[in-house]
Amino acid sequence: MRKIKELVIEKSLFTSALVTIAVTVGIILVLAVEAVRFFSEVSILDFFTDTQWTPLFTEKHFGILPLLSGTLLTSFIAIAVALPIGLSISIYLSEYAPRSFRKTVKPLLELLAAVPTVVYGFFALIVVTPFLQEIIPNLSGFNSLSAGIVMGIMIIPYVSSLSEDALHAVPQSLREASYGMGATKLQTAFKVAVPAASSGIIVSIILAISRAIGETMIVAIAAGQQPRLTLDPTVPIETITAYIVQVSLGDVQHGSIEYRTIFAAGITLFVLTFLLNTLSYRIRKKYHLKYE
Amino acid sequence: MEPTIHKNNTQDLKVNEVLQKKPPTIEVKEVKVWYDDFMAIKGIDIAIKPNTVTAFIGPSGCGKSTFLRLFNRMNDYIDGYKMEGKIKINGKNINKKKVIVEVLRKEIGMVFQKPNPFPKSIFENVAYGLKIQGIKDKNFIQKRVEKALKQADLWEEVKDNLKKSALALSGGQQQRLCIARTLAVEPSIILMDEPTSALDPISTAKIEDLIRELKKKYTIIIVTHNMQQASRISDYTAFFYIGDLIEYGKTKKIFTNPEKKQTENYITGRFG
Amino acid sequence: MNSIQKNRLKDQLFKFWGIFCTLIGLVLLIVFIGDILIDGISRIDWGFITDLPSRKAEKSGIYTALMGSIWILLLTSLIAIPVGVAAAIYLEEYSKKNWLSGLLEINISNLAGVPSIIYGLLGLEVFVRIMSLGASVLAGSLTLSLLILPIIIVATREAIKAVPSSIKDASYALGASKWQTIWLQILPASGGGILTGVILALSRAVGETAPLIVVGALAYVPFAPQNPMDEFSVLPIQIFNWISRPQHGFIENAAAAIIILLLITFIMNGIAVYFRNKWQQKWK
Numbered sequence: 001m002r003k004i005k006e007l008v009i010e011k012s013l014f015t016s017a018l019v020t021i022a023v024t025v026g027i028i029l030v031l032a033v034e035a036v037r038f039f040s041e042v043s044i045l046d047f048f049t050d051t052q053w054t055p056l057f058t059e060k061h062f063g064i065l066p067l068l069s070g071t072l073l074t075s076f077i078a079i080a081v082a083l084p085i086g087l088s089i090s091i092y093l094s095e096y097a098p099r100s101f102r103k104t105v106k107p108l109l110e111l112l113a114a115v116p117t118v119v120y121g122f123f124a125l126i127v128v129t130p131f132l133q134e135i136i137p138n139l140s141g142f143n144s145l146s147a148g149i150v151m152g153i154m155i156i157p158y159v160s161s162l163s164e165d166a167l168h169a170v171p172q173s174l175r176e177a178s179y180g181m182g183a184t185k186l187q188t189a190f191k192v193a194v195p196a197a198s199s200g201i202i203v204s205i206i207l208a209i210s211r212a213i214g215e216t217m218i219v220a221i222a223a224g225q226q227p228r229l230t231l232d233p234t235v236p237i238e239t240i241t242a243y244i245v246q247v248s249l250g251d252v253q254h255g256s257i258e259y260r261t262i263f264a265a266g267i268t269l270f271v272l273t274f275l276l277n278t279l280s281y282r283i284r285k286k287y288h289l290k291y292e
Numbered sequence: 293m294e295p296t297i298h299k300n301n302t303q304d305l306k307v308n309e310v311l312q313k314k315p316p317t318i319e320v321k322e323v324k325v326w327y328d329d330f331m332a333i334k335g336i337d338i339a340i341k342p343n344t345v346t347a348f349i350g351p352s353g354c355g356k357s358t359f360l361r362l363f364n365r366m367n368d369y370i371d372g373y374k375m376e377g378k379i380k381i382n383g384k385n386i387n388k389k390k391v392i393v394e395v396l397r398k399e400i401g402m403v404f405q406k407p408n409p410f411p412k413s414i415f416e417n418v419a420y421g422l423k424i425q426g427i428k429d430k431n432f433i434q435k436r437v438e439k440a441l442k443q444a445d446l447w448e449e450v451k452d453n454l455k456k457s458a459l460a461l462s463g464g465q466q467q468r469l470c471i472a473r474t475l476a477v478e479p480s481i482i483l484m485d486e487p488t489s490a491l492d493p494i495s496t497a498k499i500e501d502l503i504r505e506l507k508k509k510y511t512i513i514i515v516t517h518n519m520q521q522a523s524r525i526s527d528y529t530a531f532f533y534i535g536d537l538i539e540y541g542k543t544k545k546i547f548t549n550p551e552k553k554q555t556e557n558y559i560t561g562r563f564g
Numbered sequence: 565m566n567s568i569q570k571n572r573l574k575d576q577l578f579k580f581w582g583i584f585c586t587l588i589g590l591v592l593l594i595v596f597i598g599d600i601l602i603d604g605i606s607r608i609d610w611g612f613i614t615d616l617p618s619r620k621a622e623k624s625g626i627y628t629a630l631m632g633s634i635w636i637l638l639l640t641s642l643i644a645i646p647v648g649v650a651a652a653i654y655l656e657e658y659s660k661k662n663w664l665s666g667l668l669e670i671n672i673s674n675l676a677g678v679p680s681i682i683y684g685l686l687g688l689e690v691f692v693r694i695m696s697l698g699a700s701v702l703a704g705s706l707t708l709s710l711l712i713l714p715i716i717i718v719a720t721r722e723a724i725k726a727v728p729s730s731i732k733d734a735s736y737a738l739g740a741s742k743w744q745t746i747w748l749q750i751l752p753a754s755g756g757g758i759l760t761g762v763i764l765a766l767s768r769a770v771g772e773t774a775p776l777i778v779v780g781a782l783a784y785v786p787f788a789p790q791n792p793m794d795e796f797s798v799l800p801i802q803i804f805n806w807i808s809r810p811q812h813g814f815i816e817n818a819a820a821a822i823i824i825l826l827l828i829t830f831i832m833n834g835i836a837v838y839f840r841n842k843w844q845q846k847w848k
Contacts (some may be wrong), residue, residue: 092582214679
């Protein structure tokens with residue numbers, strides 16, 4: 001009796017674990033099935049080379065490039081903000097700051113990542129854009145600049161916390177060896193600690209990029225809904241994620257080509273983040289081996 | 293230890309070499325150390341003789357490592373560390389504000405308990421101290437690395453593999469590499485914090501031979517748990533107990549005819 | 565200036581830069597919150613919380629959205645916690661090292677990195693269309709459950725890992741079965757850690773907007789949901805809707821609703837941190 005009970009429990013636990021596999025399979029199937037239907041109507045070549053994305057207009061173009069460029073542009077701005085600040089914070093906290101300071105500041109910074117993204121969107125649109133318009137007069141009300149900057153602030157803790165963890169794991173004895181030869185803290189940080197923690201730091205950066213690419217609400221609120229192939233951060237653009245939101249808010253018939261565009265856009269997004277996540281997983285595995 | 297201003301680094305190092313011909317004097321007066329409320333060193337006076345090997349012995353937690361780390365101010369980065377008293381090297385108080393701690397540490401090398409080579413190549417490990425001083429002259433660095441590795445008796449074993457990762461060396465080789473790394477910046481004093489405690493007997497013997505050889509040019513202070521080692525290699529021995537210096541004198545005297553009962557108890561193995 | 569002085573100067577400069585960067589993050593957080601408080605605090609009164617949405621900004625309240633958020637929170641907890649904790653127990657205590665455990669491992673790590681809007685697409689197709697749940701609270705909760713599943717699993721595994729194996733050994737030595745050991749020893753011992761992870765995951769769910777928009781949650785719902793099959797809105801969507809309106813009154817409403825949402829998020833985070841600290845002390 002007891003044996004049967006144990007077995008039943010084990011099997012149900014196992015089933016729960018399998019749910020996670022089902023989720024992945026589900027995501028891939030859903031995206032793939034709808035994308036295949038989409039590509040039966042739109043040529044893949046057009047999808048990747050057409051420079052216009054106008055599925056909701058009468059003259060339809062299905063070129064993903066404008067959405068992709070919008071996604072990459074906002075992500076690039078976000079990383080340009082988060083990377084230097086986040087890395088500096090992690091180095092300061094692990095190499096310079098007193099322990100008590102580090103212990104209070106780290107959770108406070110992590111609060112930045114806990115704020116719902118719709119709140120950041122509000123901030124980008126209502127506060128940051130009007131502020132930037134004082135400096136850049138021809139900045140549009142919707143633009144990738146303020147969306148990107150605010151997104152960068154949001155992902156600071158992704159870079160700083162994970163990098164700090166990696167730096168923290170570097171043995172103190174290596175630092176002492178460096179100090180002992182007359183190196184400053186800065187020299188020790190950049191010549192010894194950062195190289196030793198490099199894989200962990202790279203993982204944190206990749207995860208931050210992946211997070212930026214998948215971010216939705218900030219760009220949907222503050223960056224605009226005009227797909228356009230541009231590197232100009234002052235004009236309205238549209239990201240892949242914002243497009244999916246735009247279509248979802250509208251009244252699009254299930255089974256129509258418009259409906260399928262969000263899955264075609266979705267699979268592009270999924271492949272991008274999947275590649276980044278897999279890369280970071282690989283590096284993390286290697287890095288664990290190095291320290292254990 | 294004055295922060296002297298030199299025109300360029302190569303010259304800087306030459307001045308350094310001149311300094312070495314005049315062996316350094318080390319005097320410690322009324323030194324006390326606290327970690328937060330805990331008093332780790334309770335007022336110690338000692339004068340270290342130049343060009344000798346001085347061993348610090350005593351049971352774990354007696355403060356000997358803390359004391360050793362005072363000479364190159366390695367305790368500075370520890371939270372809650374506080375210090376009182378004077379440590380004078382060549383007559384200059386090393387805790388004065390105007391002393392540049394980086395210059396001090398260039399002058400006073402340190403070898404640690406566990407071999408701690410950087411995860412870089414053998415060559416880069418030895419060249420590290422020179423590079424952080426901003427020296428770019430490749431020839432000069434090359435010569436210094438070779439000289440330091442020879443001094444540390446490691447050259448023959450690694451000369452064909454200088455590009456190899458230092459982590460691939462054996463423990464004993466790693467520790468000799470760490471010694472070479474210290475020698476490359478040509479310090480006048482070398483601090484060693486239980487340098488052989490993580491090594492096997494053969495590697496230990498090699499390091500001990502090396503210490504005997506180095507003493508001709510350098511003043512060496514070594515913390516050790518191993519009393520045979522202290523008696524084998526040191527000229528002077530200082531016995532520490534719970535933050536106090538109990539006895540200090542010629543090694544031979546300490547080990548054959550100590551003045552204090554506590555010292556005798558410790559070296560005869562009655563406690564520790 | 566010689567090179568040592570130059571290096572010391574650089575060292576000092578970097579130190580100040582590091583302090584500056586650290587503080588700028590915190591200062592921005594304070595500026596955010598301060599600005600939103602100024603914009604929205606005067607709008608908050610009892611009516612704002614109990615009123616139904618309206619075309620007129622000054623008459624609009626968050627009642628339906630708040631109720632929707634509470635429904636979502638409860639249903640998501642009911643679905644995600646048992647499945648997540650069970651999966652974590654399996655992976656930590658039962659799973660043997662083989663290709664399947666490796667696959668599960670990579671898979672969970674990957675799921676944690678999938679953008680939330682992709683979960684929305686999954687929910688739209690599977691729950692809304694195939695299972696014909698429509699744009700209901702249940703469909704939204706199922707979608708968010710899948711989204712936070714990896715977070716719960718990772719946190720629970722960490723908590724279980726932290727339980728000393730001596731406790732397990734003691735239980736087995738007294739003749740307890742595997743499940744008895746897990747149920748009576750490991751789960752109570754890791755409870756604080758699991759709770760922390762669960763609360764953080766749920767706080768994430770409360771703030772999610774994009775996947776629910778994709779699933780079809782509405783910006784305007786005249787009534788609060790009465791059962792799991794009802795249509796719904798949630799606070800973040802209500803905020804999003806108000807931000808998108810041009811009239812200034814709605815911006816004020818958005819700020820006021822953000823204050824409520826942040827309050828919920830921060831309280832949940834605070835409780836999580838409290839449990840974490842309490843739990844960590846236990847093992848010291």
